[in-house]
Amino acid sequence: MISKPFKEKDVKEKEAIIQYLGHSGWAIKTQNHILIFDCVGYNERSLGEVINLTEVNRKKVSVFVSHDHPDHYSPAIFDWRKSIREINYIVGWKLETGGYCLCLGPREKKSLNGLEIWTIKSTDEGVGFLVKVDGLVVFHGGDHAYWGGSIDSFSREIDYLAKVEDKIDIVFLALATGTGQRSESITRGIFYAIEKLRPKVMFPMHAGGREYLYKEFAQEAEKKSLKTKVCYCLNKGDKFIYQNGEIKKLN
Numbered sequence: 001m002i003s004k005p006f007k008e009k010d011v012k013e014k015e016a017i018i019q020y021l022g023h024s025g026w027a028i029k030t031q032n033h034i035l036i037f038d039c040v041g042y043n044e045r046s047l048g049e050v051i052n053l054t055e056v057n058r059k060k061v062s063v064f065v066s067h068d069h070p071d072h073y074s075p076a077i078f079d080w081r082k083s084i085r086e087i088n089y090i091v092g093w094k095l096e097t098g099g100y101c102l103c104l105g106p107r108e109k110k111s112l113n114g115l116e117i118w119t120i121k122s123t124d125e126g127v128g129f130l131v132k133v134d135g136l137v138v139f140h141g142g143d144h145a146y147w148g149g150s151i152d153s154f155s156r157e158i159d160y161l162a163k164v165e166d167k168i169d170i171v172f173l174a175l176a177t178g179t180g181q182r183s184e185s186i187t188r189g190i191f192y193a194i195e196k197l198r199p200k201v202m203f204p205m206h207a208g209g210r211e212y213l214y215k216e217f218a219q220e221a222e223k224k225s226l227k228t229k230v231c232y233c234l235n236k237g238d239k240f241i242y243q244n245g246e247i248k249k250l251n
């Protein structure tokens with residue numbers, strides 16, 4: 001069945017509807033914006049599974065890509081320009097597109113079309129994005145994770161974010177390697193980030209096809225009685241609504 005995202009009631013300021021697009025891909029609808037992160041596998045024809053196309057003329061669409069690995073970046077996203085009048089692209093590396101793409105390096109800050117964007121230097125390639133949008137603060141870490149070795153290059157960027165913003169609503173962080181291995185260090189890194197950033201909600205990601213890992217992690221987090229609510233998706237298209245600092249599954 002083709003999912004029909006964002007057909008629910010509209011969202012107000014400080015609210016969001018969050019949809020899992022597989023692996024590290026997410027769509028976030030806010031009052032005036034639709035943000036898409038690391039979306040792979042949707043071309044112009046299947047764009048309707050990501051965005052409610054009847055809504056795009058009322059919302060500003062911004063597409064973020066943290067780095068150019070194929071599990072995060074597909075050039076098919078640029079075909080969406082044919083269907084969406086107002087669409088911006090923000091990527092975490094130097095990409096030649098003839099000027100319709102904002103290319104950001106690590107530790108940059110930019111205002112764009114009603115968004116405020118900060119980047120961090122990922123421990124893998126490219127960047128992570130912190131975005132202020134419609135009264136919300138969202139952080140998508142890309143492949144920023146504590147993969148092993150010294151934790152410094154991971155924790156340094158998290159500490160920086162904590163200084164940039166002390167009220168973060170929703171955080172997305174990689175839970176597993178590209179081949180689906182969950183290591184102790186990755187888990188430690190996530191708990192470090194949760195403690196430091198104290199977001200209202202956290203979603204583990206980067207385990208497309210092994211979504212059971214998200215559930216395992218959420219159950220472990222539950223035992224720690226954190227203030228942060230750790231959510232998990234089991235299927236592409238899973239949707240949540242964020243209102244008054246609380247999160248609820250929609251489908």
Ligand SMILES: [Zn+2]
Binds near residue numbers: 071072143
């Ligand atoms: Zn990756």
